[in-house]
Amino acid sequence: MANIDVSSVRKDLLNGAGAAAILAAGIGCASLGVFTLLAEAFSGIKSVLNFYNPTGPLSGVTTLAIVVWVAAWFVLAKKWDGRDVAMTRVNGVAFVLLAVGFALTFPPFLDVLQGK
Amino acid sequence: MEISMRDLWTVLHGMGFGALFMLAFTGALVGLFRVSAPGSPPIPNPRDQMMLRLYLIGMVVLAWAAVFSGAYVVYPWYRAVPPIGTIDLVNYPRYLLLSSTTTAEWHRLGMEWKEHVAWIAPIAMTMVAYVFGKYGPSLAKHRSLRNAALIFAVAAFLATGVAGGFGAFLNKYAPIHGGETIHLMNGK
Numbered sequence: 001m002a003n004i005d006v007s008s009v010r011k012d013l014l015n016g017a018g019a020a021a022i023l024a025a026g027i028g029c030a031s032l033g034v035f036t037l038l039a040e041a042f043s044g045i046k047s048v049l050n051f052y053n054p055t056g057p058l059s060g061v062t063t064l065a066i067v068v069w070v071a072a073w074f075v076l077a078k079k080w081d082g083r084d085v086a087m088t089r090v091n092g093v094a095f096v097l098l099a100v101g102f103a104l105t106f107p108p109f110l111d112v113l114q115g116k
Numbered sequence: 117m118e119i120s121m122r123d124l125w126t127v128l129h130g131m132g133f134g135a136l137f138m139l140a141f142t143g144a145l146v147g148l149f150r151v152s153a154p155g156s157p158p159i160p161n162p163r164d165q166m167m168l169r170l171y172l173i174g175m176v177v178l179a180w181a182a183v184f185s186g187a188y189v190v191y192p193w194y195r196a197v198p199p200i201g202t203i204d205l206v207n208y209p210r211y212l213l214l215s216s217t218t219t220a221e222w223h224r225l226g227m228e229w230k231e232h233v234a235w236i237a238p239i240a241m242t243m244v245a246y247v248f249g250k251y252g253p254s255l256a257k258h259r260s261l262r263n264a265a266l267i268f269a270v271a272a273f274l275a276t277g278v279a280g281g282f283g284a285f286l287n288k289y290a291p292i293h294g295g296e297t298i299h300l301m302n303g304k
Contacts (some may be wrong), residue, residue, distance in 0.1 A: 013254055018247045018261040025243035025268055029236050036232045054192030062187060062235050069239055087260035094264060098236075098271055105232035107225050 016080030019090045024076055026097030028069025033104025035061040040110050117303065121295035122193055126287065129190050133182035134280050137237070140175045141273045147171065148248055148269065152255035152262045165252055172245035179238035179272070186279075191231065193292045209290035222289050226282035234279035240272040 039046045039057045049060025103109050119127075147168045198208040205212040213223040247265045248255065255262040 013257065015258055015261055018251060018258065018265075021243045021246050022261070022264045022268070025239055028239040029271075032232065032235055032239070052188070054195075055187050056195060058187055058191065058231055061232065062183075065235065066239075087258075087264075091260055091264045095267065098240075098268065101236055102233065102271070102275075105229060105236070107228045 014082060014084050015087055016083040016085050017077060019085045019087060020076035020080045021073060022094045023090050023097075024069055024073035026094030026101075027072040028065055029101030030097035030104075031068040031101075032061065032065035033101040035064050037104045037110055037113065041114050117300040118297050119300060120293065120297055122190075122292050123295075124298060125185065125189050126292050129182060129185040130280070130283050130287065133178050133185060134276065134283065137175060137178040137182055138273070138276050138280055140171070140178065141269070141276075144172060144175060145266070145269060145273075148244070148262075148266060151253055152248070152251075169245075169249050172241075172248060176238065176242050176245045179241045179276075182276075182279075183234050183238055186234065186283075187231070190292060193294070194227070194286075194290075207294050209286070209292055212290045213286075219289055222282075222286055226286055230279045230282040230286070233275045236275040237272040237279070240268040240275070244269045244272070 035049065039049050039061050046057045049057040049064070051063055052059040151165070151168060193209075195210045196208055198205060198211055202208070205215055210223055210227070213219045213227075244265045247261060251258060251261060255265075
């Protein structure tokens with residue numbers, strides 16, 4: 001009979017790593033929206049986000065969103081890997097963050113927020 | 117038969133990466149649901165699992181290729197600023213659209229929404245591929261993880277739909293022209 005590493009099998013079944021990935025994805029989507037809003041609302045931030053001139057502020061908005069997403073994933077994975085976490089809460093927050101990402105990338109909603 | 121370099125990149129971005137990514141969704145959603153649904157075989161065929169993993173990794177690559185080629189290859193041509201005094205704006209799509217009240221919203225709503233919302237798709241799809249790669253069939257026991265991953269996959273589909281739909285319309289009303297001409301074949 002083959003030896004089975006029970007601890008690794010058990011670890012695979014814990015939800016921490018998956019929860020970290022899900023919440024980080026929500027954070028990444030929301031940060032995309034927040035940076036989009038900041039670039040739209042403040043001309044100073046818009047010029048700072050102009051990382052690559054041919055692409056304009058979109059380069060900074062998306063680069064920073066990716067950085068925030070990866071950093072959040074790294075931190076959450078460090079914290080939750082090998083643990084079980086309350087998925088209902090994690091999913092709830094992740095879905096709200098995903099909705100924030102969609103809302104803040106929708107130009108008419110950005111106009112409303114800026115009072116245009 | 118000829119095609120310009122910019123036309124080729126636009127087709128590659130929209131059809132080669134974006135549309136292929138969208139086409140892959142139906143297969144992915146069915147595959148993910150089948151593998152992880154309660155009542156699915158306890159030990160699925162390892163070959164099937166590997167195929168689904170490769171399929172999802174392929175989708176992730178397509179999603180990132182679509183947004184990066186869009187933002188860093190095609191978009192700079194779209195937003196190029198015409199020299200002062202330019203009357204014919206055909207090579208400056210953004211300014212061509214904004215020059216008329218009948219087309220300006222294609223930029224203000226269409227492009228402004230498309231250029232940002234599209235990035236939700238690769239972020240969401242990378243997470244989906246990771247979760248299904250890591251947990252595989254044991255997701256049947258983690259319904260919350262599975263449901264969240266499926267919802268993010270649907271969100272990625274919607275984001276791609278918005279980006280792809282507006283991309284098609286924008287390319288109709290203000291296509292990107294110019295660049296080096298590639299000769300494909302001679303006519304008869």
